[in-house]
Each structure stands twice: as structure tokens, then as C-alpha cells.
Amino acid sequence: MTELLRVEGLTKAYPGVVANSDVSFAISEGEVHALLGENGAGKSTLVKMIYGLVRPDSGSMTLRGQPYQPAKPAEARRAGVAMVFQHFSLFEALNVAENVALGMENPPPMRELASRIRAVSEEYGLPLDPARMVGDLSAGERQRVEIIRCLLQDPKLLIMDEPTSVLTPQEVDILFKTLRQISGEGTAILYISHKLEEIRALCDEATILRRGKVVATCIPREQTAREMAELMVGTVLTPPARSGRAKGAVALEVQGLSVASPIPFGTALKEVSFAVRKGEVLGIAGVAGNGQDELLLALSGELKSAPGAVRIDGAEMGNKGPNDRRRAGLVAAPEKRLGHAAAPDMSLVENALLSGVVRRGLAHRGFIDWAAAEAFAREIVQTFDVRTPGVHVAARALSGGNLQKFVVGRELSQSPSVIVINQPTWGVDAAAAAAIRQAILDRAAAGAAVVVISQDLDELLEIADDFAALNGGRLSPTRPVEGLTVDEIGLMMGGTHGMEVAHHGH
Amino acid sequence: MLRLEKRPSPSAFWQKASPFLAVILTMIAGGIMFWILGKNPVEAIRTIFWDPLFNAQFASYSRPQLLVKAAPLILIAIGLSLGFRAGVWNIGAEGQYIMGAIFGAAAGLAVYPVESRLIFPAMLMAGALGGWLWAMIPAVLKTVFRTNEILVSLLLVYVAQNILAMMALGALRNPDGGGFPGSRNLSQIPAMANPEMVAGTGMHWGVVAAFMAVIAGHVLLQRHLLGFQIKLAGQAPRAARFAGVSPARLVIFCLGVSGLLAGLAGVFEVTGPAGQISIDFASGYGFTAIIVAFLGRLNPVGILFAGLLMALTYIGGELAQFMLSLPSAAIQAFQGMLLFFLLATDILTNYRIRLSQREAA
Secondary structure, X not given: OOEEEEEEEEEEEEOXXXXXXXXXXXXXXXXXXXXXXXXXXXXXXHHHHHOOOOOOOEEEEEEOXXXXXXXXXXHHHHOOEEEEOOXXXXXXXXXXXXXXXXXXXXXOOHHHHHHHHXXXXXXOOOOOOOOOEHHHXXXXXXXXXXXXXXXXXXXXXXXXXXXXXXXXXXXXXXXXXXXXXXXXXXXXXXXXXXXXXXXXXXXXXXXXXXXXXXXXXXXXXXXXXXXXXXXXXXXXXXXOOOOOOOOOOEXXXXXXXXXXXOOOXXXXXEEEEEEEEOOOEEEEEOOOOOOHHHXXXXXXXXXXXXXXXXXXXXXXXXXXXXXXXXXXXXXXXXXXXXXXXXXXXXXXXXXXXXXXXXXXOOEEOOEEOHHHHHHHHHHHHHHOOOOOOOOOOEHHHOXXXXXXXXXXXXXXXXXXXXXXXXXXXXXXXXXXXXHHHHHHHHHHHOOOEEEEEOOOHHHHHHHOOEEEEEEXXXXXXXXXXXXXXXXXXXXXXXXXXXXXXXXXXX | OEEEEEOOOOOHHHHHHHHHHHHHHHHHHHHHHHHHXXXXXXXXXXXXXXXXXXXXXXXXXXXXXXXXXXXXXXXXXXXHHHHHHHOOOOOOHHHHHHHXXXXXXXXXXXXXXXOOOOHHHHHHHHHHHHHHHHXXXXXXXXXXXXXXXXXXXXXXXXXXXXXXXXXHHOOOOOOXXXXXXXXXXXXXXXXXXXXXXXXXXXXXXXXXHHHHHHHHHHHHHHHEHHHHHHHHHHHOXXXXXXXXXXXXXXXXXXXXXXXXXXXXXXXHHHHXXXXXXXXOOOOOHHHHXXXXXXXXXXXXXXXXXXHHHHHHHHHHHHHHHHHXXXXXXXXXXXXXXXXXXXXXXXXXXXEEEEEOOOOOO
């Protein structure tokens, strides 16, 4: 195979952090090359340099033997480099063809473009109607719009940033078939992920990054997932310990919960029912945007429902607000840290007060006990190893992972009887994620009923006793984790969302 | 190239220093404006900021005016600042101030000529109620029908002004006034008057109330959970809902308090410095208090100083009109500059300015 792209000694530093240090690797034509690393390992910075979004401080790149220095994405695209981002840049109120046209330098007439979209989508087994409104598409279908937008440019190198985070296992299979077909036609694919099994299934070669440096190159098929994980993290990982737990009475019961979404383009909850007993962890999976945020709001009390729809220890709580539910023993940690779980411009002391005031008694007759609030903030920082110069710094000054530890720690430190967490380890490095999972399991062992909503299936399978999935605002029946297959999980998450595909003949 | 870089934490220094910088910049820009108008800029600035307090000829008259003018500004601004912190924009304090004055005056005049010590407190309560009720209109419309409180409260100012004219010409007109518009002079009726407490200081009950409001506002924002919730709702509305703050209750509270304080300011004014309900009773305190609230960084102690400074520019501005024949529009532009520079320097709290070479695109 001939070499397509060679990256030599790329270095990029930001104030206070070296994102990439002397990174070198090469991709051949038609190769599927994985870029593997934890959050913050420097994967994004590296591909942004290749795509012309960020300029390297030093180092060089060559594309097909020619020096390659894209100053902006348009130049990268002209050179044959295309990228599908993790977060889509699509207009919901426009249709597919219009969205594709917006990303092109010289879009052809709309009718011609529509027929080209249809042709490409059939050729690669990605069925897509050019006339449909993007706002009506599922996350998987939106990703197809982005992929087709790239394919229309006939790229030599396709960069995919964490493409499977919005897909069900079945949709992942379809995507992989498409990617294999693309690579079979000679287009190289740079595949970014931290999901090891995927990389083993798809990629020919992997470059592993840790703290901005290349620590290893390997052929994924010849390695176990565990070996790659340890290369990626740099330490030997220990899975969280699960002590045998005695399961008690039902602590949280949700019965026929139906509420409209307060979020624009949100998903209404439809007849959601489940029960969690003391000492039990219920894992709720689902592709992003299938009602996870709404479920958290309905459980935390920010979104009210029929009185009997939510019961805590048997008491009707559906029509009660967050503080009444806290008094009843329920704590919640929303997914969005800045602006929802924490106020960005307020100090950690104020943020500790924010949700801790009720259960930790941080106010007397409405007057705040600032000394107690500060002590509580210090306790969280110490117990959960939050790296911060002090408790009086603004929440926004903390890194995402540290703020996550603070938010989760704040909720877990309130001796709760019911815990609801959305995306507990989102954007957190492996060591901190393991600590958070352990803390959740410890609370369960102490008798708390826990609901973990997550898009990370591995995480759910690791800590949950029972499993359910949200799909279009409906919750699947609850099943014990033991004995569940990935196929079954995929079907619970909605299968292919009705997008059965023709990968026939390939 | 100048570049703004977000600070990791808000700067405590600039939070305090930016109002001073704004005042200095206003003096410079205002001086240039006065110079363009053909006046000596140094003399104009001195007339506005120095003469009202220290000029041998005018100070004896204008110094007491400082408290008289500052008190309603501070009282109203304290109420407004709570709402502004919570993201509730009451622009109609002027209307609430007028309605407070009408309610208060009407309550007193209803029992005229009875003499009782209870009348003045009763008038205060009636005035507070009037301002509160007027503020409840946008509050209820906002919480029930999601109307925009900025528009509703502002438009109600014009309604209040018409009611004021109607009252001055009709129901509250002095029956012994020979048909002239305007009510009886309340400041000359002992049971209703809000007199100067110590001659030559300008001190009256409204000043006392303003100081009390500063203290209460400070305690509320620093020590009380409600004050914390107000700040939280303004900075991060979703986090506030997560913390169990009810947005509707906050709207009612903030508009209610600001209406109540504006109403009180109206009664103090109509029973003291203004003396009567007249067509031109409304003097713009309710609007100027918006500037005072921001000039004081929405902080009660800051508002105290901002109110005094603003009163000074009023008095000094009048003096400058009189002494240097500066047009009144120039004085208003000068006050507008103050707000402009204040908002502009505000950015230094959360951003630092960096001189840097433009990063290659």
C-alpha cells in the first residue's frame, strides 16, 4: 500500500498544557487507522491540525509525498481530507439536501444534488431521503448526512471523531460495513475512539496517545482489549469491587410517568415505569436524545408530573419540587455540569450550598451558615480528590473531570437513600471514572437505591444490577444485567431505529 | 491587536475598581464634549462635581439637596437591583413611584383634616401598597401569560403618568386651591409632613428608609438563602431550578419588593421635598435609579455611593446649566456616558485585555 499521510513531530501547546508533543505516525491508502486515547490525551487537537482548524507549533505533514500545511478546513477539503465531527453541525429546520449544500464550496443545483445524494446513499448502504427535514432525523440518520456530505467530496482521507457514541449496536454494524466499503475503495479512514472492541473489529492499525504523546503503535486484532486499555491509561486497571448486597424494599418507584419535554426539540416521556430497591443499581441506556435529560428532570423534581408517578419510599412525590424530594432522601446529578449542576461563576462553596443546603442543614431559618457550607465544600474536595487551588475559586475554573468529581461528590455526600445520576463519568479520565463508579457502588452497598443513566454501555454493564433502555421517550422493561447479550441490549435501545439497510451485494 | 481573554475567575479587583475607572473616563469624555460645546472643560467638571459641595456661595443650598435627591434613587435602586440580579427586568419603577405617591397622598387626604400620629405611617403603608400593586401587574402577566415584564412595566409608566395628571386635576385637587391643578401641600399639614429632621442636612424619613434598605439588601444578598437564590437565578437559571428555586415566585418577589420600595420613595417625596401631587410630580427618579443600580454594581453598598454620585451630577448639572449655560441635553448626555462607560469597563471583571499578534488563521 502506498503512503497517504505522514505526520512528523507535530507539537501544539496551549497556555498551561501541551496538547500534542512530537507526534508522528503514517496512514496508507485504504487503511483504517485508529487514534486511541483517553479524554484529554490530545486526539482532538491532532485531528484538528490535520483538518486545518489548528496550526501546529512545530512539526510537518506530507500528503501523498507533497508538503501539507492546511491553513483552514477549506484547504484541507481541497486536498482531499474530510471530517465527520462528534457534534453535528446541521440546521434542524432545513432538509438534508440543503444542509449538504451549505457545507459545499460550489453546490450544484438542488435537483442534481438530491439525485447525487440518493446515488451515494444507495451505493454505500446509507439510505437517506434528501427531502427530509433534519429536525425529524434520529442521531444515526444525522450522522449519515455528515458522512454523505464528506463522501460527495470524494475524499482521500476521512476523519471520524467518536462516531459510535450516538449509535445503537445495530447501527454501529451498519456504519462499520459502510466504512469497510469506503476503505476498500482506497480511501483511508482515521478513526478516533476510546472504545477498544470497536477498534479491534474495524481498524488495521492503531496509534495510542497518552498525555499528548504517542506511547504505542499496534495492530489491534493482535492485542486484547485489556492490553490496549492499559497502554492507553498507563496503569493496570482494576474493575470496581462489588460486594454482595442485600436488596431491601423498593425505595424509588416510577409508575406510568408521562411528561412533555421542557427542552426545544426534546423528547416527551411516555408511560415510563420502573422500581429500584435499596442496595440496587439500575442502569438506563439509550442513544443521546431519547429522553435521558427529561427523565433526570422528572426524577429530580425540576419537572413535575402526576403525584403518584414518582414515589420515594412509598410517598407520592410526582408533584413535589427538588427540595421536597431532597428532604425525602433523593439526590440527583444532571449531565450538564456547568449551568445546570453547578453555577459557573459561583465559588465551590456556593455550589456546595446549591444542592447541599437541605440535607446538610447549611441554613437556619433562611440564614446561610457560610462556615458550614465551606466545611462541606472542603469535605467534598478532600473525599473525592477534586484538584482545585481552593474552595473559593469559581466552578468554571475547574477542569471538566474535576468539576464532575465535585458535583457527584456533592450529591453522594448527603447520605441519600435514592441517587439519580445522568452520565456520571462523562469527560472524566479513567482513574477518576473508576473512583466515581466505586463511590456509587459504595453508596449502593450502604443501602441506597441508584439510577445511573448513561450512554456508555460498558459502564452500565460494569456497575448495574438491572438494565433498561430509553428509546423515543419510552423505557424498555427492566432486565437483570446477568445474561444480557449485546444484541439484546441493542434491540432494547431501539435496534436500527427502523433504518434497515441494503448492504446487499457487498 | 487587542484581544479579550476570559479570566478563569472573576477579578475581585476590577469588580471594585471598574466604577471608579468609569467615572474617570466619563469626566474625560464629558470634558471633551463640553470643550466642543465651547466651554472650559475643567470648569464644567468642577462645577458639576466640586461646587455643589464646597463652593462657598452655593454649597449651603445644594449640599442638603444631595441627600434629598439621593434618597429616592437609592431606595428605588435597591429594589431594582434584586430583580436585575435575578434576571427580572423592572423598567417601570417610575410608574410604581408615581402610584405610591398617589396612594399615599390619597390615604392622607381622605381623612383630612384629622390630626393623628398614625396618619403618616398609614400613608407610607398605602404608598407601599400602591407601588406593589402597580408592580404586580407585570409580575402576574409574566408568570401567568409569559408576557415580557420589560414592556409591560415600561408602558405602565405612561399609564401612571396619565393617572397622575387625572388626580392632580380631579380627585386629589386642592378644593381650596382656587381651581389650580395640584393637591393640598402635604408638607404643610403636620400629620402628613415628612420634614427635614435637622436643618441644613436634607435628612428626612426617606433618607432613613434608604439607609435601612441598604442594610437590609446587604444582609439579604450576603447572608440569606433568598438572596443566594436571586443571584443563582440570574447567573444560571437551570441551576436555580435544580436548586429548587421557583422562577414564578422569584418574579413575584423581585417585582413586589422593587414596586414596594419605589412606592415608598413616592410617598416620602410627595410628603416632603415635592410637597404635593401635581402634574409634574414625576421627575424621572424611577428611570435614573436603573443607572444607579448598575453604577453600584447591583450591590447595596455600591448603590449607596452610586446614588450619592448620581445626585451630585444632578445638582451639579443644574448648577452648570445655570452658571455656564450648558444645555440640559448635555447634562443628560453626560449622565448617559456614565452608564455607557460603566457597562464597558464591566468587561474587565471577567476578561483581561491582551495585546497580541494576530494568530495566523
